[in-house]
Amino acid sequence: xxxxxxxIRRHALGLLGSLLVACAVIAAVAxxxxxxxxxxxxxxAASLKPPGTPGHPFGTDQLGRDLCSRVLYGARIALFIxxxxxxxxxxxxxxxxxxxxxxxxxxxxxxxxxxxxxxxFPFVLLALTINAIVGLGLRxxxxxxxxxxxxxxxxxxxxxxxxxxxxxxxxxxxxxGTGRSRVxxxxxxxxxxxxxxxxxxxxxxxxxxxxxxxxxLGFGVQPPTPAWGSMLSESRDFLYVAWWLAAFxxxxxxxxxxxxxxxGDWLRDILDPKLRI
Amino acid sequence: MRAYLLSRLGQTALVIFLALTVVFFLVRLAGDPVLxxxxxxxxxxxxxxxxxxxxxxxxxxxxxxxxxxxAARGDFGESLRxxxxxxGLVLERLPATLSLxxxxxxxxxxxxxxxGVLSAVRRxxxxxxxxxxxxxxxxxxxxxWLGLMLIYVFSVRLGWLPTGGTxxxxxxxxxxxxxxxFYSARMARLTRSxxxxxxxxxxxxxxxxxxxxxxxVIGKHTLKNSAIPIVTLAGxxxxxxxxxxxITETIFAWPGVGRLTVQALLNRDFPVVLAAVFLIxxxxxxxxxxxDLLYGWLDPRTRREVxx
Numbered sequence: 001x002x003x004x005x006x007x008i009r010r011h012a013l014g015l016l017g018s019l020l021v022a023c024a025v026i027a028a029v030a031x032x033x034x035x036x037x038x039x040x041x042x043x044x045a046a047s048l049k050p051p052g053t054p055g056h057p058f059g060t061d062q063l064g065r066d067l068c069s070r071v072l073y074g075a076r077i078a079l080f081i082x083x084x085x086x087x088x089x090x091x092x093x094x095x096x097x098x099x100x101x102x103x104x105x106x107x108x109x110x111x112x113x114x115x116x117x118x119x120x121f122p123f124v125l126l127a128l129t130i131n132a133i134v135g136l137g138l139r140x141x142x143x144x145x146x147x148x149x150x151x152x153x154x155x156x157x158x159x160x161x162x163x164x165x166x167x168x169x170x171x172x173x174x175x176x177g178t179g180r181s182r183v184x185x186x187x188x189x190x191x192x193x194x195x196x197x198x199x200x201x202x203x204x205x206x207x208x209x210x211x212x213x214x215x216x217l218g219f220g221v222q223p224p225t226p227a228w229g230s231m232l233s234e235s236r237d238f239l240y241v242a243w244w245l246a247a248f249x250x251x252x253x254x255x256x257x258x259x260x261x262x263x264g265d266w267l268r269d270i271l272d273p274k275l276r277i
Numbered sequence: 278m279r280a281y282l283l284s285r286l287g288q289t290a291l292v293i294f295l296a297l298t299v300v301f302f303l304v305r306l307a308g309d310p311v312l313x314x315x316x317x318x319x320x321x322x323x324x325x326x327x328x329x330x331x332x333x334x335x336x337x338x339x340x341x342x343x344x345x346x347x348a349a350r351g352d353f354g355e356s357l358r359x360x361x362x363x364x365g366l367v368l369e370r371l372p373a374t375l376s377l378x379x380x381x382x383x384x385x386x387x388x389x390x391x392x393g394v395l396s397a398v399r400r401x402x403x404x405x406x407x408x409x410x411x412x413x414x415x416x417x418x419x420x421x422w423l424g425l426m427l428i429y430v431f432s433v434r435l436g437w438l439p440t441g442g443t444x445x446x447x448x449x450x451x452x453x454x455x456x457x458x459f460y461s462a463r464m465a466r467l468t469r470s471x472x473x474x475x476x477x478x479x480x481x482x483x484x485x486x487x488x489x490x491x492x493x494v495i496g497k498h499t500l501k502n503s504a505i506p507i508v509t510l511a512g513x514x515x516x517x518x519x520x521x522x523x524i525t526e527t528i529f530a531w532p533g534v535g536r537l538t539v540q541a542l543l544n545r546d547f548p549v550v551l552a553a554v555f556l557i558x559x560x561x562x563x564x565x566x567x568x569d570l571l572y573g574w575l576d577p578r579t580r581r582e583v584x585x
Binding site: 013213254257261 | 296426433545
C-alpha cells in the first residue's frame with residue numbers, strides 16, 4: 001500500500017497530465033454523444049445566454065449556438081490538427097535528420113543550412129506566413145504547421161544519429177559487414193526513437209496552441225467550424241457583454257496544453273533525461 | 278577573432294539572402310495581389326496598366342532580379358496599401374516593438390532568474406513548489422487567452438487599465454505581463470535546472486569546504502557558471518520578442534512590427550511582408566551572434582573555439 005502511494009506521489013504530475021489528456025481525447029472522440037446540441041445550429045431566440053441556462057451549461061454565443069457543444073467539438077479539431085502535424089513532422093523531419101546524420105556529406109550540410117534559415121524566424125510568424133500563402137482551411141493549416149515545424153526533428157535526430165553512429169555496437173555491426181540500410185534501420189533507428197517520442201510530445205502542445213493563435217488572427221481554420229482559436233477571435237467583439245465566450249474555449253485550450261506538457265515532461269524524465277528542449 | 282566575426286557576418290548575410298529569396302517566390306506563387314487593390318468595377322485594360330506599372334507582367338526571374346537589386350540598397354518597393362516606402366513603414370513601427378520587448382524582457386529577468394535560483398537553492402521547499410507550479414501554468418496558458426481575460430478583468434470590469442493602444446505607462450502593463458508570463462516560465466525552469474546542475478560540481482563542494490559564506494558560494498561560484506544556458510535562452514527570447522510579439526500586439530492594438538506584418542499578410546501587401554521578413558531575420562541572426570560572443574566572456578574556455 002505504501003509502495004502504491006510512493007509511486008503515485010512520484011508520478012503525480014505525469015498522472016495529472018495523463019488525466020487531462022484523457023479528458024481531451026474523450027471529448028474529441030465522443031463529442032457527438034456528449035454534446036447537448038448541434039455545434040452549428042443557431043437559435044436567435046436564445047442568443048448570448050449566460051452559463052447555467054437550462055440546456056446550455058456554458059451558455060450560448062451571439063447566434064444562439066450552444067457553447068458547451070462547440071467547445072467539445074473544438075477538442076476534435078485541436079487534437080486532429082496536433083496529431084496530424086506531429087506525425088507528419090516526425091516522419092519528414094525524422095527521416096531527413098536520419099539521412100543527414102547517417103550519410104553526412106553535402107546533403108547533410110545543405111539540410112542544416114535550410115534548418116538555419118528556418119530557425120531565423122519565430123515559429124508562429126513562419127507558420128502564419130506559410131498559411132497566408134497556401135490558403136485557409138483545415139488541411140492547409142496542417143501543411144503550414146508541418147512546413148514550419150519539421151526542423152526541430154531534423155536537428156534533434158541528426159544530433160542523436162551522429163552520436164549513436166560512434167557507439168561500439170554500431171561500429172561492430174559495420175565491421176561484421178552488415179549492410180548500410182540494415183545498420184540504419186536495425187541498429188541506429190531504435191536508439192533514436194526515444195528522442196523522437198519526447199520531442200513529439202513536447203511539440204504537440206506547441207502545435208495546438210500555434211493553430212489556435214493562427215486561427216485567432218483570422219487565418220487557419222475558419223468560422224463556423226468550432227475551433228478554439230476562431231471561437232476566441234469571435235469572442236473579442238462580445239467581451240463587454242459575454243465573458244463566457246472567451247473563458248471556456250480558452251480554458252479548454254490551456255488545460256489541454258497543460259496536460260500534454262506534463263505528459264511530455266514525464267516522458268522526457270523517463271525516456272531521455274538528458275534531452276533539453 | 279576578426280576572421281571569426283567576418284565569417285559569421287558572411288554566413289548571416291547568406292542566411293538572410295536565402296530567407297528573402299524563399300519568401301519572394303512563395304509570395305509570388307500565392308497569387309495576384311493586384312485584384313485586391315483595385316475597385317470591383319474596373320476595366321480589364323486598367324488592370325493591365327496597373328500590373329504593367331508595378332512590373333507584375335515581366336517574367337518572374339526579371340522581377341526577382343529587380344527585387345534583389347532593390348533589397349541590396351534597402352529598397353523593398355512601395356507598400357501597395359499605404360503608397361509609401363515599405364522598409365520605412367516597418368522601421369517606423371520598430372520603436373514601439375522595441376520598447377515593449379525591452380519592458381517584457383526586463384520583467385522576465387527580474388521575476389524568472391530569482392525565482393529559478395531560489396527554487397534550486399531551496400529545492401523541495403514551498404518556494405520551489407510555488408515557483409515551478411507557476412512556471413508550468415505560465416507555459417501552458419496561451420498568451421492571447423491570458424490577454425483577453427486580463428482585458429475583461431482590468432478594463433471591462435474594473436476599468437483600471439486601457440484595453441489597448443499606446444500612451445502612458447498604463448498601456449504597457451497588460452501586454453508586458455502577457456509576454457513575460459510565457460517567457461519567464463521557460464526562463465525560470467531553465468534557471469532552476471541549470472543551477473541544480475552547477476551545484477553538483479566539485480568546485481562548489483570545494484567552495485563550501487573552505488568555509489565560504491553561502492552567498493559567495495551561490496553568487497560567485499554557481500551563478501556565473503550556470504549562466505550559459507540562461508543567456509542562450511535570453512537571446513532566443515529577445516529575438517522572438519522582437520519578431521514574434523505578433524499576437525500580443527494584435528490583441529492590445531499595439532502599433533508594432535508584428536501587427537503591421539499580420540495586417541500586411543491579410544492585405545497581401547507583399548513589399549511590406551518582405552521588408553518585415555528582412556528586418557526580423559536581421560535582428561534574429563545578429564542577436565544570435567551577440568549571444569555567441571557573450572559565451573566567450575562567461576566561459577573563457579570557449580574563446581579558443583570561437584577564435585579558431
